[in-house]
Amino acid sequence: MTSLLSIQGLQVDIATPGGTLQAVKNLNLDVQRGETHCIVGESGCGKSITALAMIGLLPEKARITAGSILFEQQNLACLNEAGLSNLRGNRMAMIFQEPMTCLNPTLTIGTQLTEGFLRHGKGNRKAAYERAIMLLEKVGISAADKRFHQYPYSLSGGLRQRVMIAMALMCEPDLIIADEPTTALDVTVQAQILATLSELKSEMGLSLIVITHDLGVVARIADNVTVMYAGEAVETGTVSQVFGNPGHPYTVGLQKSVVGSADRDSQRLSVIPGRVPSLVGGLTGCRFRNRCPHAIPKCAEADIDMSELEADHTYRCLRNVSAGRPEMTGGVL
Numbered sequence: 656m657t658s659l660l661s662i663q664g665l666q667v668d669i670a671t672p673g674g675t676l677q678a679v680k681n682l683n684l685d686v687q688r689g690e691t692h693c694i695v696g697e698s699g700c701g702k703s704i705t706a707l708a709m710i711g712l713l714p715e716k717a718r719i720t721a722g723s724i725l726f727e728q729q730n731l732a733c734l735n736e737a738g739l740s741n742l743r744g745n746r747m748a749m750i751f752q753e754p755m756t757c758l759n760p761t762l763t764i765g766t767q768l769t770e771g772f773l774r775h776g777k778g779n780r781k782a783a784y785e786r787a788i789m790l791l792e793k794v795g796i797s798a799a800d801k802r803f804h805q806y807p808y809s810l811s812g813g814l815r816q817r818v819m820i821a822m823a824l825m826c827e828p829d830l831i832i833a834d835e836p837t838t839a840l841d842v843t844v845q846a847q848i849l850a851t852l853s854e855l856k857s858e859m860g861l862s863l864i865v866i867t868h869d870l871g872v873v874a875r876i877a878d879n880v881t882v883m884y885a886g887e888a889v890e891t892g893t894v895s896q897v898f899g900n901p902g903h904p905y906t907v908g909l910q911k912s913v914v915g916s917a918d919r920d921s922q923r924l925s926v927i928p929g930r931v932p933s934l935v936g937g938l939t940g941c942r943f944r945n946r947c948p949h950a951i952p953k954c955a956e957a958d959i960d961m962s963e964l965e966a967d968h969t970y971r972c973l974r975n976v977s978a979g980r981p982e983m984t985g986g987v988l
């Protein structure tokens with residue numbers, strides 16, 4: 656089956672005063688139609704840069720230096736700005752963590768909702784209005800006509816994020832990329848927004864890529880998951896494969912960081928001792944080795960390829976771990 660989105664060997668470099676920062680390295684990621692794919696990993700692992708590369712909104716100093724991003728067989732890495740802007744908001748749309756950074760405070764919700772629909776030639780003003788009202792209602796906003804004429808500051812954070820979801824859906828995209836869509840919201844609103852997004856995904860046959868720090872979110876909504884660490888995918892597979900039978904010590908660490916934790920704030924990934932290494936300059940060997948309880952000298956010698964643990968489940972480690980075994984078994988060494 657041809658993937659809706661297929662990323663192969665993606666590398667994104669960012670020019671910084673200290674040298675080249677390798678934000679994404681040799682990333683492979685496939686998303687099928689109707690799939691929800693979560694990307695998880697702690698801060699600075701390259702999740703947002705990956706998403707921005709997909710939608711052609713990389714920061715000025717960032718460049719795709721290798722690889723391809725095929726969206727329905729079309730390589731986005733080779734499209735010019737006009738080609739990308741034709742896709743953006745139309746075939747694929749993005750929802751960011753903080754809606755206020757995307758909403759223009761000086762324009763009404765209605766103007767912003769309908770702008771892309773009209774620009775992409777999806778219909779006239781009446782059709783745009785009708786679709787906007789229908790979508791505002793679908794994302795759970797009551798008094799939709801009143802909201803349509805209001806400015807963003809009149810809405811709560813939760814309502815603004817619902818508006819962003821409606822906006823993302825205006826042109827009937829095939830793919831929505833949501834970067835930490837609920838992190839800024841309180842837990843109850845978070846759950847409601849995720850439920851809305853999942854329902855709409857099924858109803859409209861969308862594919863979703865959801866970036867999150869929160870493994871609870873992954874468990875609730877994902878079909879497949881990619882775990883990223885320091886710019887690389889370190890494990891990918893179905894949710895039950897990756898969390899039921901993890902192959903990478905980082906995935907094991909992530910799981911341990913939430914086990915027994917009742918407090919949401921402590922379900923953050925930072926409980927794994929140590930920090931993500933600086934991505935500036937050449938990094939060789941396993942990028943997790945300074946934090947890995949199972950590191951051996953060989954882990955520093957050369958870059959490590961993904962290995963197959965089972966069908967459709969791959970991991971990037973010289974050694975071999977599996978669930979229920981707290982200690983390494985030696986694996987392939």
Ligand SMILES: Nc1ncnc2c1ncn2[C@@H]1O[C@H](COP(=O)(O)OP(=O)(O)OP(=O)(O)O)[C@@H](O)[C@H]1O
Binds near residue numbers: 669671696698704
């Ligand atoms: N505009 C930029 N200029 C320089 N470096 C950047 C820029 N944006 C991101 N980076 C760097 O690229 C790397 C990947 O960042 P990215 O924002 O993708 O991380 P992330 O996984 O999304 O983290 P978070 O969970 O905090 O959002 C980090 O080292 C980050 O410092």
Ligand code: SF4
Binds near residue numbers: 972
């Ligand atoms: S390659 Fe070595 S350092 Fe890296 S995760 Fe595996 S055991 Fe740990």
Ligand SMILES: [Mg+2]
Binds near residue numbers: 702703704834
């Ligand atoms: Mg981010």
